[in-house]
Amino acid sequence: MATVLYLDELSKKYGSLQAVDRLTMQVEAGSIYGLLGPNGSGKTTTLGMVLDVIRPSGGNFLWFGRSVSRETKRRVGALLETPNFYPYLTAKANLQVVADTKQADHRNINKMLDMVGLGTRSHTTFKGFSLGMKQRLALAAAMLNDPEVLVLDEPTNGLDPQGIAEVRDLITRIAAQGKTILLASHLLDEVEKVCTHVAVLQSGKLKANGPVGDILSTQDQLLISAEELAPVLQLLERLPYVVRFAQEKNYIGLTLSEGYSSTDLNRDMFVQGIVLSQLLVRRKSLEAQFLEITQK
Amino acid sequence: MNLIRTELRKTLLYPTFWVIMAIYVLLQVLLIYFSSNLSISGQSLGKSLYEFPNLWMRFSYIAYFFNLLLGILVIVLITDEYSYRTLRQQVIDGRSRTEAVLAKFYVTLGLAAIGTAFLFVVGLLFGFLYSSDTTLGAIFGKIDYLSYFFVQAVGYMCLAMFFAFLIRKSGLAIIAFLAWSKIVEPIIHYQLDDRIDRFMPMKVFGSLTPTPGQELIDGLTSPTMALSPAWAVLPALFYIALLVLASILLVRFRDL
Numbered sequence: 364m365a366t367v368l369y370l371d372e373l374s375k376k377y378g379s380l381q382a383v384d385r386l387t388m389q390v391e392a393g394s395i396y397g398l399l400g401p402n403g404s405g406k407t408t409t410l411g412m413v414l415d416v417i418r419p420s421g422g423n424f425l426w427f428g429r430s431v432s433r434e435t436k437r438r439v440g441a442l443l444e445t446p447n448f449y450p451y452l453t454a455k456a457n458l459q460v461v462a463d464t465k466q467a468d469h470r471n472i473n474k475m476l477d478m479v480g481l482g483t484r485s486h487t488t489f490k491g492f493s494l495g496m497k498q499r500l501a502l503a504a505a506m507l508n509d510p511e512v513l514v515l516d517e518p519t520n521g522l523d524p525q526g527i528a529e530v531r532d533l534i535t536r537i538a539a540q541g542k543t544i545l546l547a548s549h550l551l552d553e554v555e556k557v558c559t560h561v562a563v564l565q566s567g568k569l570k571a572n573g574p575v576g577d578i579l580s581t582q583d584q585l586l587i588s589a590e591e592l593a594p595v596l597q598l599l600e601r602l603p604y605v606v607r608f609a610q611e612k613n614y615i616g617l618t619l620s621e622g623y624s625s626t627d628l629n630r631d632m633f634v635q636g637i638v639l640s641q642l643l644v645r646r647k648s649l650e651a652q653f654l655e656i657t658q659k
Numbered sequence: 660m661n662l663i664r665t666e667l668r669k670t671l672l673y674p675t676f677w678v679i680m681a682i683y684v685l686l687q688v689l690l691i692y693f694s695s696n697l698s699i700s701g702q703s704l705g706k707s708l709y710e711f712p713n714l715w716m717r718f719s720y721i722a723y724f725f726n727l728l729l730g731i732l733v734i735v736l737i738t739d740e741y742s743y744r745t746l747r748q749q750v751i752d753g754r755s756r757t758e759a760v761l762a763k764f765y766v767t768l769g770l771a772a773i774g775t776a777f778l779f780v781v782g783l784l785f786g787f788l789y790s791s792d793t794t795l796g797a798i799f800g801k802i803d804y805l806s807y808f809f810v811q812a813v814g815y816m817c818l819a820m821f822f823a824f825l826i827r828k829s830g831l832a833i834i835a836f837l838a839w840s841k842i843v844e845p846i847i848h849y850q851l852d853d854r855i856d857r858f859m860p861m862k863v864f865g866s867l868t869p870t871p872g873q874e875l876i877d878g879l880t881s882p883t884m885a886l887s888p889a890w891a892v893l894p895a896l897f898y899i900a901l902l903v904l905a906s907i908l909l910v911r912f913r914d915l
Contacts, residue, residue: 436753441752
């Protein structure tokens, strides 16, 4: 796999604030890479630096193994923070300006407007658009010269549920074309739903990174209780598919290895003559996982 | 070429551009029309104002005041790019920062060309209506004042451009531009010897369109040390280059 973007100890300091602290990571071709972190964790600053609008105070980054230039920029479509357009120009005129800058084929404009569902609104001025439409226009602009890589900063921020669904659907469709996507988000379920890889940022530091499955486990947690907890605990020690368990007051919380479910546990308990008074499947909240990662 | 085409796309569809240009044209025609009622040193200018070839000198002096309006337009066009974050987006999309500044410099050249062409048309109009001498020699006698005006307009707008890139907020940039050109630099002029302050930027730009009837005033008081228009061109071009260069450096070394 070719490396699309490589960050080497990239840092940014604003006065005494270390916004990004020696960030080292790489994005492989074809992946959907999520940059996950709370507001103010340095996501936008990081993207701003690799997009050449914020000057790093230290470190380095390479696009396609080269330093940033007009050529590398042409292979990357990006939107940073908000959709940036001239409010008094129509959707089409705005895309013409973008096409000039990117030296893209002007015939792509209508095609892209259709792709994001703005084909019939191409003559509406930008200021008349809803936030969702503005966001979709920004995606159309980013896609204008059919880049290999898309960089998206909080693409669903501020949208209503329908807008979020539309934009996510669009991202998934774009990803299906084999493009590499670097996506910053503070929404865990967004990263979990859309991304293949994730890097967790907090206060400008990289807390964890890797495939989404490794970082954000989706294992369920079970809560069980019985009249007598002692035999239950004894049995749990012997069941090979129980990853971990812990007694909490009058119930036991436990995690099963992949491929096993509450049914297996219930059956084995019953076979051993233990009748559970309660069996509860609880989805481990992403927020809890996130806190676990960032407090490590 | 690409840069100019993009700037045209953005500017020509911008209502604010047309409003400011309309004010520019309207106020200037009004002032030119009513300035025949003015009197300098007790002499009423009357219709002599519109005599070829001195008309070019007088009209360019009148147009000089309206450079402030062009400067404000340039500030609006540039600070808009910051508030819409479109400058940032253009750099993301592959335009260099130097190109982004040059694009705005081309806009100032275009606006100066429009202003000069407008002055030429108005000059011909008033000249043919009121001038007693309409021979070719008279018409084109002092036409070089139009080129001095062109350089002056570019100079004023480059100063405005510099403040716009420096401050990035329209209101503050306009205040800084007006304060420097009308208050701060004139105060410095008072402190300095005439032989030095004639090389200060606003003084140089001002020298390009000398006050009509300066000869009369000079006769009454001590003669001014101001540069002649032809001599002011060189330092004016120097300041223009300096301001463009400073703007480029500002944009290159700051976060967008």
